Amino acid sequence: MVDLLEKHRGIADRFQRMLDMGVNALGVTNDQMISPTRAIVGNREIILAGTNNYMGITFEPSVIAAGQKALAEFGTGTTGSRIANGSFAMHKELEKSLAKFLGLKHCIVFTTGYQANLGMLSGLAGPKDTIYLDADSHSSIYDGCTLSGAKLVRFRHNDAADLDKRMARDDNTEGGKLVVLEGIYSMLGDRAPLADFVALKKKHDFQLLVDDAHSFGVLGPHGRGLGDEAGLEDGVDFVIGTFSKSVGAIGGFGAGNHPLFETLRYAMRPYMFTASSSPASIATSLAALEVLAKEPERRQRLWDNSKRLFDGFRALGLETGTDVVSPVVAVKMPDELTTIAKWNALFEAGVYVNMAVPPGTPNRLCLLRCSVSAAHTPEEIDRIITIFKDVVAA
Amino acid sequence: MTEADIIPTICNLLGPYNPEHKPLNADTDIPAELNIDSVGVLDFIMEVEDHFDIEIPMNVVSETRTVGDLARYVATQxxxx
Structure with missing residues (x-):
C-alpha cells in the first residue's frame, strides 16, 4: 500500500525544524484580543503587526452592534447556498451597498475572499479562453485559474512589456483573454503599474481583472482600490475584493459593469455549491463599509503609519520588499533559518509579524512581513521599529 | 530542431536551479531530482519560453516532468x- 500522506514527509520535516527553533510561527494562538493591534498570547501582550487589519475596524462599536443585532434577528447561519436556500435581504443589501461604494453596476458577494477568486476566475474564463496572470499572483488566483480550465500563461511580475510579448506569441483566436493583476501584492507590498497594462488593451483584445484584496479601502481617494488611485477605473473590467482585511470581517466580492455579470451567479461553482455568508458576517461587512465611506481619515492614518514604519526600517538599513511606501512592509532576510530565528526573537520581544518563506513568496525570498493598521498608534509603530532595530538590524 | 538539439540548452537553462551540480540528462525529473518547488519550476519554464520564443502554458507544465518531456514539447512548438 502506498501511504497517501508519505508524500508530505518533506513538509513535516521542514515544519519540525521550525518547531525545534522555537514557537510555531505558522500557528500562533491569540488567547485574547485586546484591540485591533494588541493580543494576549500565553501570558504576554503582543503588538500585532501582521494581521492585514488595515483599517483597524474589528473593534468598531457600531460594527460590533450590527453583528450582534443580525445574530439575534437572523440567527447564527444560513445553512446553505443562496442558490438552494435563497438569500437573506442583507446579502442583497450588501451587494447594493458595495456596488455603490465601487461606482459599479453589479456586485456578487462570496463566503470568503479565496472563494471570490475561485468563483470569479472560473466563471469568467473557460477551456477555450486564455488567462494571463502575473507571476507573483496570490495562490487563490492560481487556484481559480486552474479551476477555470483555461489556458494559463504567466507573465513576469509587474511587466507589461513581458505581457505584450507573451500575448503576441498567442495563437488562440477562438477564445477570450483575461489579464489578472493585483492592486497591492500581498508579500512585497508593491502595486501593479495599472496604466501600463490598461494601455495594452489598445493593442491586444482582452478584459482586465484587478484583485484588490489588499488595496480595497486602502488605495485611491475613495478607497476603491488600484483603479481609483490610478484614475483608471474605466480600464478595469472586473474587480475582486475581500472582507477579511480592510472590512474586518470575512467574505469576498466580485464586481463589474458587464450586462451579463449577474449570470455569473449560475456559472460559478464556488458560489453555487457552498453555504452563503453568515448573518453576522454580512451585517458587520455592511456596517464596516459605512464606516469606511464616512471616515476617510482612517485611510490617512494608515498611510501615515505605513510611512512611519517604512521610513523607520529604511533608516535602520533594512532591505524592504518595495521602494515605495505601502501598508505591507516586508523585510528581506538572507535565508530560511535566519528568518525563523529572527521571527522568534521578534515574537519574544513582543511583536507579531508574518514569517513568509518559499514557495509562498516570489523569487524564493524569505521575509519578515509586517502589515500596518490605521489603529496602530505612533508609539506602537515606533516600538515595532525599535524591536526590529534590536533584533533584526543588530 | 530536434529533441537532441534542445536537451543541452534546457540543461544549461537549469543551471541556476541546480546549485549542487547534479548530472542532467533527458531522464532527469526536474522538480523531484533538483528539488525545485512549484514556483521555481514555473520560473524556469519562463526562461525556456523566452529562450525559444515559444509559449508553454502552465497547463502543460504538470505533464512535462523530465528534461526529455520538455524538449519534446519545445521541439513540437x-x-x-
Missing part, C-alpha cells in the same frame, strides 16, 4: 508550421 518550434517545428509547427
Amino acid at each position: 518550434k517545428n509547427r508550421v
Whole structure:
C-alpha cells in the first residue's frame, strides 16, 4: 500500500525544524484580543503587526452592534447556498451597498475572499479562453485559474512589456483573454503599474481583472482600490475584493459593469455549491463599509503609519520588499533559518509579524512581513521599529 | 530542431536551479531530482519560453516532468508550421 500522506514527509520535516527553533510561527494562538493591534498570547501582550487589519475596524462599536443585532434577528447561519436556500435581504443589501461604494453596476458577494477568486476566475474564463496572470499572483488566483480550465500563461511580475510579448506569441483566436493583476501584492507590498497594462488593451483584445484584496479601502481617494488611485477605473473590467482585511470581517466580492455579470451567479461553482455568508458576517461587512465611506481619515492614518514604519526600517538599513511606501512592509532576510530565528526573537520581544518563506513568496525570498493598521498608534509603530532595530538590524 | 538539439540548452537553462551540480540528462525529473518547488519550476519554464520564443502554458507544465518531456514539447512548438 502506498501511504497517501508519505508524500508530505518533506513538509513535516521542514515544519519540525521550525518547531525545534522555537514557537510555531505558522500557528500562533491569540488567547485574547485586546484591540485591533494588541493580543494576549500565553501570558504576554503582543503588538500585532501582521494581521492585514488595515483599517483597524474589528473593534468598531457600531460594527460590533450590527453583528450582534443580525445574530439575534437572523440567527447564527444560513445553512446553505443562496442558490438552494435563497438569500437573506442583507446579502442583497450588501451587494447594493458595495456596488455603490465601487461606482459599479453589479456586485456578487462570496463566503470568503479565496472563494471570490475561485468563483470569479472560473466563471469568467473557460477551456477555450486564455488567462494571463502575473507571476507573483496570490495562490487563490492560481487556484481559480486552474479551476477555470483555461489556458494559463504567466507573465513576469509587474511587466507589461513581458505581457505584450507573451500575448503576441498567442495563437488562440477562438477564445477570450483575461489579464489578472493585483492592486497591492500581498508579500512585497508593491502595486501593479495599472496604466501600463490598461494601455495594452489598445493593442491586444482582452478584459482586465484587478484583485484588490489588499488595496480595497486602502488605495485611491475613495478607497476603491488600484483603479481609483490610478484614475483608471474605466480600464478595469472586473474587480475582486475581500472582507477579511480592510472590512474586518470575512467574505469576498466580485464586481463589474458587464450586462451579463449577474449570470455569473449560475456559472460559478464556488458560489453555487457552498453555504452563503453568515448573518453576522454580512451585517458587520455592511456596517464596516459605512464606516469606511464616512471616515476617510482612517485611510490617512494608515498611510501615515505605513510611512512611519517604512521610513523607520529604511533608516535602520533594512532591505524592504518595495521602494515605495505601502501598508505591507516586508523585510528581506538572507535565508530560511535566519528568518525563523529572527521571527522568534521578534515574537519574544513582543511583536507579531508574518514569517513568509518559499514557495509562498516570489523569487524564493524569505521575509519578515509586517502589515500596518490605521489603529496602530505612533508609539506602537515606533516600538515595532525599535524591536526590529534590536533584533533584526543588530 | 530536434529533441537532441534542445536537451543541452534546457540543461544549461537549469543551471541556476541546480546549485549542487547534479548530472542532467533527458531522464532527469526536474522538480523531484533538483528539488525545485512549484514556483521555481514555473520560473524556469519562463526562461525556456523566452529562450525559444515559444509559449508553454502552465497547463502543460504538470505533464512535462523530465528534461526529455520538455524538449519534446519545445521541439513540437518550434517545428509547427
